[in-house]
Amino acid sequence: DAGVTQSPTHLIKTRGQHVTLRCSPISGHKSVSWYQQVLGQGPQFIFQYYEKEERGRGNFPDRFSARQFPNYSSELNVNALLLGDSALYLCASSPVGGDSTNFNSPLHFGNGTRLTVT
Amino acid sequence: RKEVEQDPGPFNVPEGATVAFNCTYSNSASQSFFWYRQDCRKEPKLLMSVYSSGNEDGRFTAQLNRASQYISLLIRDSKLSDSATYLCVVNGNFGNEKLTFGTGTRLTIIP
Numbered sequence: 001d002a003g004v005t006q007s008p009t010h011l012i013k014t015r016g017q018h019v020t021l022r023c024s025p026i027s028g029h030k031s032v033s034w035y036q037q038v039l040g041q042g043p044q045f046i047f048q049y050y051e052k053e054e055r056g057r058g059n060f061p062d063r064f065s066a067r068q069f070p071n072y073s074s075e076l077n078v079n080a081l082l083l084g085d086s087a088l089y090l091c092a093s094s095p096v097g098g099d100s101t102n103f104n105s106p107l108h109f110g111n112g113t114r115l116t117v118t
Numbered sequence: 119r120k121e122v123e124q125d126p127g128p129f130n131v132p133e134g135a136t137v138a139f140n141c142t143y144s145n146s147a148s149q150s151f152f153w154y155r156q157d158c159r160k161e162p163k164l165l166m167s168v169y170s171s172g173n174e175d176g177r178f179t180a181q182l183n184r185a186s187q188y189i190s191l192l193i194r195d196s197k198l199s200d201s202a203t204y205l206c207v208v209n210g211n212f213g214n215e216k217l218t219f220g221t222g223t224r225l226t227i228i229p
Binding site: 033035040041042043044045048056058088090106107108109110111112114 | 122152159160161162163164167205216217218219220221222
């Protein structure tokens with residue numbers, strides 16, 4: 001079975017530009033989460049979508065937005081890029097997204113998109 | 119105070135040694151706990167979940183102390199392939215909508 005797939009794998013943008021990152025979850029998974037990992041830090045939660053609805057949002061500015069499509073794939077959009085947005089962007093999928101009986105269901109991460117803003 | 123705090127590392131240990139990582143978390147309502155492993159420039163991968171009763175998977179043992187809000191990971195008979203960054207991960211919300219990661223502890227096993 002295919003795991004979580006993300007595209008592109010690498011991206012170089014300049015300050016002020018816009019970027020769209022894409023994620024396809026594991027087949028059957030309805031929840032997609034996005035994380036940002038700056039060098040030397042652990043991943044930071046950005047968004048979670050379940051059944052095409054936003055279920056959680058981290059402490060990120062409004063320049064960050066996301067959406068989930070009927071096939072459960074997702075896009076992360078970042079506007080007006082800053083140098084500090086340079087990071088590894090990770091997408092994770094889960095079969096659950098609010099089911100209280102599945103607290104121990106782990107997240108499965110994609111390979112990530114490495115974004116460099118110059 | 120950070121939500122999840124880990125030993126800063128780096129840990130450089132000889133092959134065959136036993137190494138222990140510690141982690142504390144601030145949210146007493148946290149429901150699930152994990153250790154993830156991340157190789158250089160790769161995505162984090164689940165190493166093991168951590169249960170209240172403690173759990174073992176081969177050379178790896180994880181412990182949870184809810185009263186002290188403390189999690190540990192023990193690696194016995196360390197191998198060169200264990201070299202990686204180990205991330206302590208806590209979920210404090212409903213389901214697994216948001217995982218909070220520690221900054222990670224870098225481990226290098228020396229031949």
